[in-house]
Amino acid sequence: MNPPRCILHVDLDAFFVSVERVLNPKLCGLPVVVGGSPQSRGVVAAASYEARAFGVRSAMPMGQAHRLCPDLVRISGTPGMYGRASKAVFSLLKSYTPVIEKVSIDEAYLDFTGMGFCFDSAVDQAEKMRIEVKNRLRLDITVGISQNRLVSKVASAFAKPQGLFDVQVGREARFLAPLPLRALPGIGPVTAKSLEDLGFSYLGQVAQADAAVLLRAFGSQGAILKKHAEGMDATPVRSSGQPRQSSSLGHDETFLKDTRDLSYLEKRLQNLLARASYRLRKKQLLAKTVTVKVRKADFTSKTQAFTLPQPTDYDVELLEQALRILRSLTVDRPLVRLVGVRLSGLTSGVRQGDLFDAEATRGRKLYSVADQVRKKYGFRSVVEGSRLRSNPSFEE
């Protein structure tokens, strides 16, 4: 019988702010945010716990953050420093286990399974790790420990900041049961609303729900939702030698001023899509679904997705659908603040030329040459004529 898995989720507390505080200790104890200026319609990238006490949150417009906390100290950020600090933290964590998967600049999963100190002393190891990170790098980490990634992530969220939470072996479902729906990764506002409409308020109710009810409401995702609510997740921790394939990739852009100008929106969307499809080809991936998001000036957002008959990495095929969605989302000519595009349903592979479509084959060859130039001189070294920027007509 295999020993129970022992998975740690390590999360750096208020990472960007903490790095800024290492560089400038006078910021300690103050409500600090890292992000763009309100004049350039910047948003909050990270907020200190002192700022969060005023209701300031990540992704909030900076102007709103300043209104909530008039004494807010804003730092633009120190380019390059966060990456260096992250590298230093994770190379230190690697001395505790060879199986470590960095999932973002400030988050990683560590697998301690079979290392002899599961479970009792995994907590001691985690504590040593935390003290070492604090002493050597002056940064705080929070750790969640359980048998799987999903529950460990919830556990670390539970323990923030500067905490450690270990879920008793075999008690994963019981730990999740009384928690609100949104505590589970993957349950966003839309899914939570749908679950509430079905009469669920807590994760325990979802775990005990009739599978057929969830299947009807969420399709195949319903079964996954139920498993997750039961605290089950078999996803392995992949170390750096086994890169985890992204489930989606995309870009969005917030405009300097809100606009109703559809041709401008189309050009910006085309630019975002070109970036996304370039990344797709660089990673030798194909996308099946394209999703476009439009955020209006009143901060309400609309998204719409289209799934292609077969996966592609070809801009022209993706753009055709993206533009169609954009037009459908802006049919009432709303004042738009942001557009974004996301490519999902990713699979490994490279699309070959089409035997019966010489034009598409030529187009693909052209993009292949453009990609080689971009690889050498950067993404902006090649711009399609149709993507050249025009001045938008802004609302006064």
Add this chain to the structure above:
Amino acid sequence: MGLGPSLSRVKPSGKASQFSGKHTFFLALSGQPVPDVEGFAAGDLLAVSKKVDAEAGDLVVWGTPSDGNFALARVTDDYTFVAVAGFPSPSGQVFGESIQGVVVGRLRHLES
């Protein structure tokens, strides 16, 4: 409950405080360490779920909250309850009524 380890109800700081209350509560472990119970140490906060039924193998909290008396016991495979190190034995109690919840995890806030 005499000498040895003790448990007292606390409100945790940080994010855990949002989950404390109706269905989950926290007990701070103090006094004599209990090394044979999941590696718990003095200062640890035990997360106790009121919403779930005790099952074999569970560590449960029993006692009388009105007196502030809590203790830990383990549910055995034949659904009897045995005391865990340092805590008084539950024998002789009206046990079903005095179970306060199931320990689902341990929170340790590390001092800076």
